[in-house]
Amino acid sequence: MANVNTGELLDFQDYSPEHNNRSARIDVEAVHTNQYNNTMSNPNYSFDEPKTIEEPEAVPQTNHNFWTIEYYQKYFDVHTNEVVERIISSVLPQKVSRNYFDERIKGKPDLYGPIWISVTLIFTIAVSGNIASYLHNANKKGFVWRYDFHLVSIAATAITCYVWIVPLALWAALKWTTTTDGHDEIENQDAKSPTMMSLFCLYGYSLSIYIPVAVLWTIQVFWLQWLFVLMAAFVSGAVLIFWLMPALRKSRYFLILIGSILAFHFLLAAGFMLYFFHQPNTGDDTIVTTVKP
Template sequence: METPTADDLLQFRDYSGGAPAQINVNSPTHSGSGGSSGSGGANAQRQRGDPLADLIYDMSTSAQGLSGGGSSGGGGSQPQNSSLDGSGGGGARLSFLTIEYYQQFFNVDTYMVLERIANSMIPKRAAGNYLRMNIGENPDLYGPFWITVTLIFSIAISGNIASYLHHASDGYYWHYNFHLVSYAATCIFMYANLLPAVLWALFKYSLKPVDSADAVETDSATYTPSLLSLMCIYGYSLAIYIPVSILWVINISLLQWLLVITAALLSGTVLIAVLTPALRNSQFSLFLIIGILSAHVVLAAGFLLYFFHSPPESPLAAVAPTSAAPAAAAGLKAVTQAALNAVQGNQTH
């Protein structure tokens, strides 16, 4: 065998006559005796030892698990995912008495919750199809639940602080009013649950008549949001009142009412913009818009008037006790003196 020289190493050689190299990611690295025997399917073709094949398989199975499908592909069935969906081919639907049934209502992450909170406060931030494609596809109760609970305690604590600051200058003996928690919880939970139910019924039974010949998109013309979607939207719309309730502690009437108007208009405008696809299909769209905005303003004004507003004391009420005190003392002294005189007269007789 000849030793290659420097000129031989610098020369180009043509290897086009040979067969091109091929890489098969599914090629087994260990030869099996029976090939793809039994019920292996796609899992039998994948052999451990090839890192690229393992990576592709793991990514595909993860994608199938996230999408909820997979009983028809990948060779192996996924009974857990199909049972959680309740929409699988042979899977039984879950009962509402089980915990697994309510897992679908909490299928959100931190980024999605923060995004929905921002969309509920900032007008024109959400897309035009936000109700149908975002909320309608994945309505959640995680964000609304924690927002309502946080708002209840925020209003109760801030209301007590505002009451304490109002009576801090005089000699009033202040004590904590724990009943504010119950009042706030009743008001907020009724608003966040009953109003979406009423609005859902009005959307359902006030649809405009649609002519199939004139309608461009019949599906969009008859679209009404679900009750869960409305509860999700209304729950997130209360998020703006959490920072506002803290600012209501400042006992300046003008500032408090400016916060009421600003919060109610911002959140109410977002509600109207998000519900526009459903309002467009309703026969009473104008009345629904007025009702939604009015309910939001009444809620904010009710928070301020009941939990934070301390009416100023009347000058007459402040002067009356001081003027009445000497008169009452003089009358009591006269009655006492008359009683003593009567007792002394009886003794002399």
């Protein structure tokens, strides 16, 4: 190996302009031409034209008639976990967010849960009412007990009328008594009155507290039955006021609407207890009492 003078390597070297141009010149045109010629001469080369991306066609939304079955299909499109969540929120509203009604129920009301709760409550009251009648008269001499099937129809009429008529009246009251505060359109849109279907949904779920209370009403203790009446009416009414408070505040009759909600729930609970579960003592245990179907 030849000896190399490291000193010469470390020194700066001067080069002529010809040498610099000749060593640093890059023939750009030749490189571009060679690449083009190699590409076109390749037999496996194929030119792919740019493809146009086809956008999916929007599905036209059809508005079904109010009297058709298709109109109500969207109100039964609900999952089981959503129904369970709404039942829990109707008894314990602190388990969900404060804007739960505006975020979940107001935008997507359902009728599956309210109908299921109403039917369950009808049969629970009818069966529990007959059990309460039997427990009240079981110790009487010569008593022959028979199941009263009329309690089913009476309970169905009372619950159906309450679930549909009372929310309809509240919707009309909120619609015609709500005052605008002059804010911009976005705020008024967010704070508008709840829809009719959302009130039907909310009132249907508010009756879930009466299902376990109907079983407890079979206990033949008068003061305890009234305690359950007050508890059920307060819980169900307070939940309704809690969810509807933003809409109720914009009504001119704010206090009247709150008092009406609580009063109707109290009358419903008191009517259930007094008609189906409470039987006053006649003082004569020897009278034969029969309940005909």
